[in-house]
Amino acid sequence: EEQLVESGGGLVQPGGSLRLSCVVSGFTFSSYGMNWVRQAPGKGLEWLSYIASGTSTIFYADSVKGRFTISRDNAKNSLYLQMNSLRDEDTAVYYCVRNGGNNLDYWGQGTLVTVSS
Amino acid sequence: QAGLTQPPSVSKGLRQTATLTCTGNTNNVGNEGAAWLQQHQGHPPKLLSYKNNNRPSGISERFSASRSGNTASLTISGLQPEDEADYFCSAWDTSLTAVVFGGGTKLTVL
Numbered sequence: 001e002e003q004l005v006e007s008g009g010g011l012v013q014p015g016g017s018l019r020l021s022c023v024v025s026g027f028t029f030s031s032y033g034m035n036w037v038r039q040a041p042g043k044g045l046e047w048l049s050y051i052a053s054g055t056s057t058i059f060y061a062d063s064v065k066g067r068f069t070i071s072r073d074n075a076k077n078s079l080y081l082q083m084n085s086l087r088d089e090d091t092a093v094y095y096c097v098r099n100g101g102n103n104l105d106y107w108g109q110g111t112l113v114t115v116s117s
Numbered sequence: 118q119a120g121l122t123q124p125p126s127v128s129k130g131l132r133q134t135a136t137l138t139c140t141g142n143t144n145n146v147g148n149e150g151a152a153w154l155q156q157h158q159g160h161p162p163k164l165l166s167y168k169n170n171n172r173p174s175g176i177s178e179r180f181s182a183s184r185s186g187n188t189a190s191l192t193i194s195g196l197q198p199e200d201e202a203d204y205f206c207s208a209w210d211t212s213l214t215a216v217v218f219g220g221g222t223k224l225t226v227l
Contacts, residue, residue, distance in 0.1 A: 035216070045154075045162065045205050047216035059214050095161055103152050104207060104216070105173065107161040 002026040002106045004096045009111030016086050016115075022079040022096030022108055030074035033057075033099035036081045038092035039110070046092075049081065050099065086115045121146065121206050123219035130227045133196050139189040139206030139219045146208050151189035153182055154205045156221075162205060166191065193224070201226045 008020040020036070036048040049070040050059045058070060069082040079096055093110040100106065122140040129135040139151050154162040166172050166182040179200075181192045189208075193200055206219040 037216075044221045045207070045218045047207075047218065050216070061215055101167065102149075102209060103164060103167040104154070104162075105164045105167070107163070109161055 002098065004098065004106060004108035006094060006096050006108045006111040009094060009113045011114045011116065012086055013117050014087060014115055017082070017084045018086065018113060020081040020083065020094055020096075020111060020113070024077050024079070024096075024098070027098070027106075029072075029077040030054075034070075034072060034079045035097040035099055035104060036068075036070060036079075037095045037097050037104065037107075038090075038113075039095070040089070040092040043092075048094075051079070083113070086113075088115050091115045120217050121151070121208065121219035123204075123206060123222045125220065126223045126225065128225040128227055129196055131196055131198070134192060134194045135196055135200075135224060137191045137193075137204050137206075137222045137224070139191075141187050141189075141208055141210075141217070143187060144212040145210040145217055146184065146189050146206075147187040148211055149209060150184050151182075151206045151208045153180075153189075153191045154207065156203045156205065158202075165204075196226045198226055200224060 003025045006022045033052045035050045051070045067085045071080045095110045096108040097104045098106040150168050152167040153165040155165050156162040170182045179194045183190050203221045205221045210217045
């Protein structure tokens, strides 16, 4: 069974940094591209970033380009999101999402990031 | 980044049929079609269909997707109480090199 478990969320002050992690199991992590998607409280879904299976291809949404960095460690079955210069509007649940057949096919339970002073 | 357009809410009766729409452009929905996701309150989204009408294993045949030009549709037949949820469409935008989402449609089953 495919499982994705995010961690690293919490309360951070504006301008601060956080590093999110996602550990996966139940599938061959190194064979799949991965995404981060977030959802602000009571709002819709916002795609943030994609990394290919071999890290050669990375894309970012304009809203986080230059502030967030996606990375992965295939040996550890782990996906990461380094978030710097955090703003109030970055408050959201952050989901780790597998890219299966160019679709967002498996989602983690999410980790909540709250940016507030 | 520009998103896809979905009606905010749709209400239908039990056992009726609901059709949800998602409008994009030639760079996203009109290119490779859309995927549909279902999200119940307090839970992560779940993939319902992709590339217009392919369903992952375990998804009921009551969910059927299609596309006409730049508009994708999700039809849910024989509505059940458990179908009450938020529904999001998504697509890869070749111009933005980004995934774009619709704002979501809240389906109420009366």
